[in-house]
Amino acid sequence: MAAAETVTRSRLAVWGDPIAHSKSPDLHAAAYRVLGLGWEYGRRQVSADDFAPVFAQLDDTWRGLSLTMPLKEQAFRAAATRDRHAELTGAVNTLLMGKHPAGFNTDVGGIVDALAEAQVTDVDRVRILGAGATAASALVAASEIGATRADVRARRPAPAAALAELGEKLGMVVDVRSFDAPSETVELTLATLPSGTMLPAETATALAAQGGVLFDAAYAPWPSALAARWADGSTISGLGMLLHQAVRQIRIFLHGDPTAELPDEAAVIAAMRAAI
Template sequence: MLTTRCAVLGSPVAHSLSPLLHRAAYAYLGLEWEYDAREVREEDLPGFVASLDASWRGLSLTMPLKRAVVPLLDEMGDRAVQAQAANTVVLEGTGERRRLVGHNTDIPGAAAALRERHDGPVDRAVVLGGGATAASVLLALADLGCREAVLLVRDPARAADTLDAVGRHPSPPEVEVAALGSAVPAPDVLVSTVPASAQPGLTGLVAGAGVVFDVIYDPWPTPLAMAAADRFVPVVGGHDLLVHQAVLQVELMTGRPVPVDVLRNALGATP
């Protein structure tokens, strides 16, 4: 009997904590499944997907693969269609009926992570970065009732895909695009999807924010997270997003729910 296999794909991917989380979930569920990390570059993704045999059940995707996988999918869930990005692929069916179904658990995962640690307003947001993760967080904020957002990016011309994604939400916020480093009013929510190395010149944005949501978890704490702590501003971290989106991934791949605390305890994190 074939061992059921899943993996996280990306480049770089060695730092990923996804294997730790998914293996903890399998142990809780009593499943003898395998889950590992595979270094896959964007140009190698079609070949990797084509090589998957019947033992494969699911893939977790990190950047830069969340958008690159879309043309390879047979079907997409509603949130993946909205974002035009999938961080989760479930292989369904057998033989010639085998299908690749893409899902986006970043959107509901981000909403759950934010609401777990912050029950204040989310009307106005500032988002650093304009990639697939930024689109997912903006869609999550739209779910929570965000009305206005400023997207700060290095190259405003490259934010088109993110703006298109937000526009597919039934109640999208009004989004303004500006260059990274621009002066903006203090938001209810400051979101960062940029690397920690790009943050030192941006820590002044923390002043007056209601909450800081930094999707990075390695290294941690990031300059923005430290600046927020110094100002007693609540912080939602990358581990929070990771755990909440992974719980949803596990259920999509296995068909069985897992308590979020099982994954949180695997990280040694506390709510």
């Protein structure tokens, strides 16, 4: 990035629909204070239909965007280049602005980091609940911590079929089943259902009985309805994913690289954690 761009590109925001609930402005503001950056990070409600015209209006003062639902596919199409995680999942949740916008998916790394923080670093069999963009990120994350088999539970067959195809690319065996199909024991369950989803009690109980550790991307309210039924209480809130994917976003906005650590990163993470 040229020096002139470094000076002028100081605007960032999270876009989505809905967006009022987003904790991203608090996370980013806390990090920028520790880093001594004079960047501003806001939020804007943008629908899928409005994304293209609104994005086209951005000028050279913009450094980057965080994208949440339902804009990850639109952001994927807007990116001139994409990292491996974005290419695998077809989803971009981070755009680094410039002449050729660069797209990244930091959700995958955010899940891996959240699991590592809970000392879940090596699994073989996993179960994924849901089949949307977050489910694709969860499948890639599971592969990166060693999973070779995934039991995908979904209501709609088409998105689930796409996950099965992704599993093949990752060298995984993916079985697609209904939510109430008989369960086999897995070491880790990754729930990617929308916040507030209520599975039938008997279904949730059966999944919990042989579900291993539960990572639930939902975090408000907590415990989620599913976590409240989890057999042994081994649950991980989606707040960890939210935090760590944001850390990787800030690395991108500062360095252009999601793996390049921030200055005094431990202090940055502590400030971000305190903000939520």
